[in-house]
Amino acid sequence: EKKHKVTIVGSGNWGSTIAKIVAENTKQHNDIFEEQVQMWVFEEDVVIGSDSKHYNAAIGDKPQKLTSIINSKHENVKYLPGITLPSNIIANPSLADAVKGSSILIFNLPHQFIANVCKQVRGHILPFARGISCIKGVNVTDDGVSLFSEWIGDGLNIYCGALSGANIASEIAAEKWSETTVAYDPPPMDNSRNPSPRSGSPNPGITVTDLQDLSHRDCRGRASKTKLTALPAEYPPLDHDCFRTLFHRHYFHVQMVSDVAGVSLGGALKNIVALAAGFVDGRGWGDNAKAAIMRIGLMEMVKFGKEFFGETVQSQTFTETSAGVADLITSSSGGRNFRCARKAVEQGISVEEVEKKELNGQKLQGTTTAFEVNSFLKARGLEKDYPLFTAVNDILLGKKDVDDIPNLVATVTDGA
Numbered sequence: 001e002k003k004h005k006v007t008i009v010g011s012g013n014w015g016s017t018i019a020k021i022v023a024e025n026t027k028q029h030n031d032i033f034e035e036q037v038q039m040w041v042f043e044e045d046v047v048i049g050s051d052s053k054h055y056n057a058a059i060g061d062k063p064q065k066l067t068s069i070i071n072s073k074h075e076n077v078k079y080l081p082g083i084t085l086p087s088n089i090i091a092n093p094s095l096a097d098a099v100k101g102s103s104i105l106i107f108n109l110p111h112q113f114i115a116n117v118c119k120q121v122r123g124h125i126l127p128f129a130r131g132i133s134c135i136k137g138v139n140v141t142d143d144g145v146s147l148f149s150e151w152i153g154d155g156l157n158i159y160c161g162a163l164s165g166a167n168i169a170s171e172i173a174a175e176k177w178s179e180t181t182v183a184y185d186p187p188p189m190d191n192s193r194n195p196s197p198r199s200g201s202p203n204p205g206i207t208v209t210d211l212q213d214l215s216h217r218d219c220r221g222r223a224s225k226t227k228l229t230a231l232p233a234e235y236p237p238l239d240h241d242c243f244r245t246l247f248h249r250h251y252f253h254v255q256m257v258s259d260v261a262g263v264s265l266g267g268a269l270k271n272i273v274a275l276a277a278g279f280v281d282g283r284g285w286g287d288n289a290k291a292a293i294m295r296i297g298l299m300e301m302v303k304f305g306k307e308f309f310g311e312t313v314q315s316q317t318f319t320e321t322s323a324g325v326a327d328l329i330t331s332s333s334g335g336r337n338f339r340c341a342r343k344a345v346e347q348g349i350s351v352e353e354v355e356k357k358e359l360n361g362q363k364l365q366g367t368t369t370a371f372e373v374n375s376f377l378k379a380r381g382l383e384k385d386y387p388l389f390t391a392v393n394d395i396l397l398g399k400k401d402v403d404d405i406p407n408l409v410a411t412v413t414d415g416a
């Protein structure tokens with residue numbers, strides 16, 4: 001039997017943390033996976049700072065390539081300083097080379113960079129590769145809104161699931177316990193040894209040997225345009241068991257589900273709510289106000305999912321999984337979007353200014369997601385139906401003030 005080779009596309013704060021988890025598991029389960037894990041790194045020259053285990057005042061601020069630091073010191077000194085990475089992670093500055101021969105591709109980078117990355121990856125991957133998107137964001141175009149898992153899948157002609165949860169990277173990198181949710185629901189061909197729970201599948205009972213170009217349904221229940229290539233029979237099946245084995249650690253507990261839309265939307269939309277939580281916290285309004293923001297935010301998340309992905313999305317994904325309410329709570333308590341929004345209000349400057357000053361190259365997803373979701377809602381005349389999402393957009397643009405929030409969401413709080 002062949003083994004699965006794994007590539008992580010991305011190496012930021014979360015990308016490096018997921019690479020650590022995956023590399024620990026490929027080493028432990030080397031009967032299923034090749035031990036070496038490729039990690040594509042957006043190459044840059046960095047100076048090793050005092051938060052790194054390898055800081056050396058005598059060397060001073062001599063810049064070095066990030067890939068060579070990761071490969072020699074086993075630490076991502078810029079995006080995950082202070083954490084030792086397993087030595088079976090290979091940092092690779094070439095995208096085409098990093099994805100070559102991998103049957104599992106894990107996309108983990110800020111959503112604003114994924115389009116360019118996918119363009120470079122096209123034509124270099126195995127046709128039967130499968131993906132998991134750890135990206136928290138949605139793709140908004142003139143035609144509408146789509147999930148990055150589907151957008152990646154369609155662009156690369158592969159099936160792509162999603163991983164999302166209450167997962168602040170620094171805590172998980174330090175091996176503090178948390179949960180996550182992995183949504184994976186390919187057509188039955190990959191799951192012949194572990195049937196997918198999706199009901200009404202168009203291809204029931206088909207086995208791995210029949211498997212070329214089978215049609216499947218997308219997250220809106222429509223026939224997908226993507227023509228999948230079968231996983232050759234000599235590979236271990238890429239099913240729920242395989243992905244649980246790849247991601248589960250004693251400190252990172254995985255729940256496998258089939259609701260790709262719910263998991264992806266939970267991770268994207270909570271970033272808008274976390275900004276609002278930061279705004280009211282920065283204003284000094286306390287925990288009651290923050291809880292109100294989370295309650296209203298959760299309602300808007302569920303409404304958005306039902307309105308635009310109603311054919312497949314399940315409300316319980318928002319209310320019962322780590323990718324839903326748990327991520328909303330953790331992100332509104334200590335996430336970067338929350339912290340930057342709070343500081344922006346405290347200091348009377350924009351969230352973008354705080355991001356540039358404080359995050360050392362890490363990227364917020366909430367600001368762009370708030371603008372993208374707003375442009376989608378506005379084009380459909382639906383801004384008023386999502387008063388909190390709209391308020392966050394308007395506050396970021398300076399059109400409204402944090403003090404306006406109670407009135408702006410009054411239709412939800414008191415039915416006015």
Ligand code: NAD
Nearest residue numbers: 011012013014015042109110113135136167168169362363
């Ligand atoms: P990050 O915020 O650390 O972003 C920096 C990354 O972007 C670096 O790897 C940098 O090299 C890369 N980059 C910069 N310019 C680039 C360019 N032009 N092209 C390509 N890459 C470029 O990233 P992250 O924290 O790993 O976030 C990735 C995704 O994971 C996001 O969608 C985020 O919402 C999600 N997420 C983050 C966390 C967290 O705690 N950090 C937790 C869960 C999910």
Ligand code: 13P
Nearest residue numbers: 165166167168335336337
């Ligand atoms: P931030 O990007 O706001 O830090 O959120 C991290 C996250 O997604 C935690 O689950």
